[in-house]
Amino acid sequence: MGVDERRGAVLRAIVEEHIQTAAPVSSQAVARASGLSVSSATVRNDMTALERDGYVSQPHTSAGRVPTDRGYRYFVDRFAEPSAIEGLGINHQRAVSEFFGGTHNALEELLHETSGLLARITQHAAVVVGPPPESARVRRVDLVPLQQGQVLAIAVLSNGAVERELLAVETDLSIESILAAERVLASLLSDSTLHSPLTPSPTGDAAIDMLVNAAHTALHRRAEHADPLYVGGASRIAQEQDAFSTTRTAATLIELLEQQVVVVSLVRDLLESGVTVSIGAEHSIDQLRDCSLVLAPYRIEGEVAGTVGVLGPTRMDYQHALAAVATVSQQLGSLLSK
């Protein structure tokens, strides 16, 4: 076995040990657990080399080594990815099967529950990005008068999502005008996407045209909103005392998840550049400096429709997280394709 190969094994042992114990890993522990038959002194030499190259670091002089972001990165690229699918225990596999085998409700609820499932099996916070509204076709458009001067515009999409916008209208608008506008919108939008650039053609009746336009732009605008995000198990973040030093950082993280938009765009950016695991400060969101994000896109009828992901401390079980997101995304995709 060459030196480089052994150093990889040492790094691997350091990462695996550190994931388990959360403490700096000593040369002795590596010599004992790595399966290599070398002395701790040799391991120490390798460790100094690994430290020189930036894969591990020392909290203080007389302590063991802790992996750096770079160390985790090497570990994930080299050791974790291949066996992703098998890495899920039988219990978790069964939980996933039961979940997707059971009955579910409309899209939004399903996605929300999926985030809960992922959080449960990984013990970390989980996110699910829903399919963007423009990916589905309009199946139905309703204009429902609620009170004087208020009309609710509703679009039912082919994936089961429902988009709504509340419109303010003139109070003397007749039921007949609303029905007429509804018909115009239905013929305009049916089987196209909300995002489609069609413009309504005037009917001649100004009141109807105004309502049609208002509803059309409102629904159109909604389709351009950020994709919907579902967060599960945010409370796990507060449990990870050791990883997120101050409670302040934990609170900041939870707040970030509440705001949604930052996370959604980060997830999108990462996947667009083909990244499925983002470790520590690799991305540019300062508040997520101490976190890793493990992602897997899910496909509906072959097309990428959304993403499931796990958000945990950099010191997380990547094998397990990768296996979890892979399994869940695959099952979710096939359920939604059905």
Add this chain to the structure above:
Amino acid sequence: MGVDERRGAVLRAIVEEHIQTAAPVSSQAVARASGLSVSSATVRNDMTALERDGYVSQPHTSAGRVPTDRGYRYFVDRFAEPSAIEGLGINHQRAVSEFFGGTHNALEELLHETSGLLARITQHAAVVVGPPPESARVRRVDLVPLQQGQVLAIAVLSNGAVERELLAVETDLSIESILAAERVLASLLSDSTLHSPLTPSPTGDAAIDMLVNAAHTALHRRAEHADPLYVGGASRIAQEQDAFSTTRTAATLIELLEQQVVVVSLVRDLLESGVTVSIGAEHSIDQLRDCSLVLAPYRIEGEVAGTVGVLGPTRMDYQHALAAVATVSQQLGSLLSK
């Protein structure tokens, strides 16, 4: 000034001081800040009496006094309630006005944003319980076929809420049958509540009847679900380091909010017995032992429709919280009544 009156003033000073400083309050501090012109020795005598009666307690022998749940209770009943509405600063009042003056979307989004507003001005977690589905009348029923064998049943309610249920149907169901079922449901449910005990009368066509029944029971069941809960500012809980000793308890609290059901029924129970402020262990939810809950129902056209509330540590600014929930609930109610 009688002795009892002075003791009340001492208790009041202790509570107010403790709310500000989060530390045990000494007799000196009370003598200085209470506005009473008595010596600290007199205050000490009153403090022992207050302790004997269970209003305050001493963390250890040589420390100041801390209010007990009972102390807070006396404070809230005696000093806080009267001036509730005025207790909101001008900045917060403006924030509320701006919020309710702006435009909003369909009901669910409005309620969610309201919880965020309340969290922002109180600096605590906030909850909003939405109007129960059965309180609104059905304005529209849709049966939208999504894919082979799937029909989405949608009910639009008069308050702008939309209830959905996904139905599994036989794959060879014709569009005409679905439309026929939709008509039956529409005439059955229109202008009644989802909760209404009407039963559909058979049409003679078995396929149609089956679909009608499935949709009807599904929507009916949904109306019996717990009322919807919107949580804002859950991250504030993690920020309150001193109040929730371990991070464990903070995590438990956030988890409780995620689960929704416990909180919803607690809020309902409290309001039904006329309680608007629940302090510490007064209620029976063990995880909320160190929390207080400040509630205010909001009314839509005179009828109680839901609740807004603030969830914080027992050591919270009750004056401010009461003012905040009072103002927000009032404004929310009048917006929804409009």
Add this chain to the structure above:
DNA sequence: TACTAGCAGTCGAGTCTACCGACTGCTAAT
């Protein structure tokens, strides 16, 4: 050249002590 054994050095963490200061409770005086 590659590895190992062993020793000296470093530093964090835990323990013990002493001390300071912030309180209270009590008593005697007003």
Add this chain to the structure above:
DNA sequence: ATTAGCAGTCGGTAGACTCGACTGCTAGTA
């Protein structure tokens, strides 16, 4: 009834000390 003053209690902090878990280095070995 109130107050001033004093003695007593106890938590928190700082310093000294020890323990032990590491590493880095050097000299020796295959």
